[in-house]
Amino acid sequence: MCEFKVGDEVYFSPYNLNYYESHGVIIRFEQSIDQKRKFAVIHCGHGIFAREYHVFPENLYHTEEEALDILKQRFRFEVNEVKKNIHTLEDLLKFLYNNDVSVDEDDDDSVWKERVAVRELAKEICGIELGK
Template sequence: MGDFKVGNEVYFAWDGEPYTVKSGIITEIKCLGDLTYIKIQDSITHGIYRVLLEEIYRTESEIKAVLKREFYVKVNEVKKDIHTLKDLLKFMYNNDLTIDEDDGHCVREERVAVRELAKEICGIELGE
């Protein structure tokens, strides 16, 4: 990670919305015990974020690759115990896979896992 300096543009994931990449300029670097915090001013909203050093990246493509890996680890965790149509139907029955129309919230990892399993097990394309 190292060698970040005040004034560098960096990229980070925003905890408030999973898999959302934000960018900004480092305004301060602080060490608190074993942790190094980076204060970043958002490039669009100009809000200030405190992010751990190990959670910032130099390029957008770097962080997107990390987020994609993390996403598919979670998708594969959902898929690991679903092997048959029976398993898939039980999972779909016991989990809410709908998208909330008010805020667009859903468990994306579960929706992607079900979409992939429907294709693998049944040959059915569910769309997005």
């Protein structure tokens, strides 16, 4: 991992969200309350939309492509975690019966990893294309 310094423009996933990437400028470094870790304070946006994020250095990236690649890897891992115990049509139907995979437009905590897993499993197990 490269070292970062004040003034660097960086990319990251705010609050450790898995599917969102943002960028800003490091304005300072601070110690955590327990004094065990250092984190970067990153300023993003302008005017009333300006925000500050506190991000550990291991979650910072120099380029947007690097950040997006890491987010895609995390997402893929989570999809595979959903899929790991579903091997048959019966398993898939039980999963669908016990889990809500519908999209709630007002809910930021959506079920995309579950939806992607179900779509892939429907194709793998049944040969059915559910869409994109």
